[in-house]
């Protein structure tokens with residue numbers, strides 16, 4: 001067992017712990033009408049996507065298109081932000097709802113400009129493409145995840161968490177826990193493999209086979225995304241993020257090799273188990289802390305509930321910022337650098353940069369589809385001219 005002195009970590013990355021009497025994130029039971037309202041909102045978001053993508057009942061009115069989901073998140077988000085009693089979670093929800101409203105709804109709706117992309121089968125609007133393989137925005141997100149963990153997107157910016165933490169809040173208490181629910185987490189690596197295959201497909205010029213594959217892949221992502229919302233009364237609000245999301249798996253892999261983790265101070269912990277109980281991803285936080293001295297699993301999306309609810313201050317975030325603060329105190333990394341020794345941090349950066357270069361170069365060699373900063377600025381300018 002490794003116990004890490006949490007006091008060694010900078011206080012900046014440890015949200016203020018709540019005393020036991022004020023813990024707020026334990027999932028409660030909600031009245032049936034509230035649960036029904038949530039299910040109707042989920043179904044409405046699903047219908048908006050179906051209408052715009054496959055069924056075309058109406059000509060994409062604002063109340064029934066892909067932006068309908070974001071309007072629902074805003075409405076339920078205001079309710080959740082005002083009702084939330086954990087200050088850290090309230091701040092996170094405020095940022096999350098603001099990100100979804102501005103980055104995923106207002107900007108793409110009002111300014112539908114395009115970003116440079118790498119080998120994609122057609123153009124994508126810039127902000128909705130955060131999850132799209134091969135777009136520059138996506139690679140920027142990958143870089144941020146490497147440095148700060150999955151929380152930069154899954155915790156604070158993804159519409160999926162946006163809708164599940166606002167509309168799906170009444171179903172937190174049914175989150176499956178226990179041995180089998182935890183073992184089942186490996187299923188997401190199947191979707192991850194399909195996603196990696198999609199990236200490889202995108203490196204080559206489109207043909208009928210690759211277009212079919214990308215179509216099937218898009219369906220495999222979108223249908224479970226909405227279906228898992230409707231199944232929330234049975235599988236909790238995070239079923240998709242836990243077991244199915246290929247992007248979450250990608251970010252989770254970077255959680256493992258990147259700088260992010262939660263450290264555990266076994267000396268101060270009193271084994272109350274609150275940290276495990278508040279985790280909507282069903283992560284056995286206490287058991288991992290006791291076993292490894294840290295929570296560094298791919299599943300942690302960095303919501304901070306466990307950290308902020310621990311009344312004993314036994315958990316603390318750690319990411320690239322801690323490395324810099326510690327590096328300022330201890331200049332050993334400079335001596336290593338001068339002596340040409342590759343430290344762990346440098347290995348990470350070299351491997352990640354190499355991966356990006358490989359994908360970009362492969363795509364460019366295959367069909368010259370790498371966009372440029374000039375292309376982006378031209379598109380931006382045209383969009384601004386059109387909207388004025």
Ligand code: SF4
Pocket residue numbers: 153154155158159160161240241242245246247248249301
């Ligand atoms: S796991 Fe996937 S769907 Fe869930 S928050 Fe992360 S990126 Fe979004």
Ligand code: SF4
Pocket residue numbers: 268269270271272273274275276286289309310311312313314315
């Ligand atoms: S880390 Fe220990 S003290 Fe803190 S919430 Fe978990 S079990 Fe309780």
Ligand code: SF4
Pocket residue numbers: 278279280281282283285295299300301302303304305306307
């Ligand atoms: S381990 Fe903690 S930070 Fe990670 S998902 Fe669970 S509650 Fe959130």
